[in-house]
Amino acid sequence: MNNKRIFITLIATLTLSSLFADTPLKDRWAHDFLIGVAVNARQAHTENAAEDSVISRHFNSLVPENAMKSEVIHPQQGIWNWTEADQFVDYATSKGAATIGHTLIWHSQLAPWFCKDSLGNLVSPDTLRARMKDHISTILHRYKGKIKGYDVVNEAIVEDGSFRHSPFFQILGWEYIPLAFQYAHEADPDAELYLNDYGQDNPARRASYLALIDSLQARGLRLDGIGMQTHIGMDYPLLDEYEKSLHAYASKGLKVMVTEMDLSALPTISRSADVAYTTEFKAKYDPYPNGLPDAVAAQWRSRIEAVLAILLRNAQYVDRVTFWGLSDADSWKNDYPMKGRTDYPLLFDRNLNIKIFNP
Numbered sequence: 001m002n003n004k005r006i007f008i009t010l011i012a013t014l015t016l017s018s019l020f021a022d023t024p025l026k027d028r029w030a031h032d033f034l035i036g037v038a039v040n041a042r043q044a045h046t047e048n049a050a051e052d053s054v055i056s057r058h059f060n061s062l063v064p065e066n067a068m069k070s071e072v073i074h075p076q077q078g079i080w081n082w083t084e085a086d087q088f089v090d091y092a093t094s095k096g097a098a099t100i101g102h103t104l105i106w107h108s109q110l111a112p113w114f115c116k117d118s119l120g121n122l123v124s125p126d127t128l129r130a131r132m133k134d135h136i137s138t139i140l141h142r143y144k145g146k147i148k149g150y151d152v153v154n155e156a157i158v159e160d161g162s163f164r165h166s167p168f169f170q171i172l173g174w175e176y177i178p179l180a181f182q183y184a185h186e187a188d189p190d191a192e193l194y195l196n197d198y199g200q201d202n203p204a205r206r207a208s209y210l211a212l213i214d215s216l217q218a219r220g221l222r223l224d225g226i227g228m229q230t231h232i233g234m235d236y237p238l239l240d241e242y243e244k245s246l247h248a249y250a251s252k253g254l255k256v257m258v259t260e261m262d263l264s265a266l267p268t269i270s271r272s273a274d275v276a277y278t279t280e281f282k283a284k285y286d287p288y289p290n291g292l293p294d295a296v297a298a299q300w301r302s303r304i305e306a307v308l309a310i311l312l313r314n315a316q317y318v319d320r321v322t323f324w325g326l327s328d329a330d331s332w333k334n335d336y337p338m339k340g341r342t343d344y345p346l347l348f349d350r351n352l353n354i355k356i357f358n359p
């Protein structure tokens, strides 16, 4: 190529990539899937105009990061705290977003009273059924017509494929799952209802979800979709196992949703690691407190683009792709599984600049 041609090619490439960088994600993927983000309380209060405009510009589905979890919305028996959830629903409605409820029945961030009596013992099956029904139906009645779909049961199955021994399971066995779906459907027949979990690449968990889906469907319960949380890292999951699960769930006639995507850029802390935060440990696992080196940022970009490529080529099955937070500054990954790290897992950096160019 002569110099002039090189120059023209360069200008064309730069123009194309800046056009890409400028296109709102929701337009770029308009024919593929909804593109969502989890919003925190500050964002739902529109405290930061710059964040608000990035949310409006790029996303067409919103989910509350914490506002609807039982410990927040229903902290004591008969005592409801609607402030944050109402604020979120008003915010999402004002944006015309597909609004998602997260989450009705979950062992974590569980209101302490929910499964216990006044002495701290687990309640009877009858009592828990009544409490679940009241919790679920009160929320669904309040937001009828405003919330499109709910993560009804979150994280029900563990690594070896068995049911998580949550208090719900201990009291009711796995029947708490169909019951939750039944109560939700009775309260709002129009709401979509989802199962949601992490580690969806794990074959044991996948097999158990397939069996659970069969059982719910055999009973004629409404089940619209399955959420693949997609909290991932640079060395997990195996992407072909992840795609296998996506296909397996789609083959059941369910919508697949990527519900909580983030890609940690930091070294993976193995479950068995001794998390005594020695200085050496912290240095090893929090290596980029002052910014991500270019080489690591490039690796991060190519991995997120590989995941997006999987989702785009399966767009016919994927209904929604939601990121678990707006910018790296907000991400729960800065404090999980170890507190006080500086992670870079989301689509927007700490200055709200987009980090992908060519998905």
Ligand code: XIL
Binding pocket: 065, 066, 154, 229, 260, 332
């Ligand atoms: C996380 C929130 O992001 C944090 O702010 C909170 O402290 C803990 O929970 N799976 C889920 C989400 O379903 O609700 C969790 O969100 C992340 C893991």
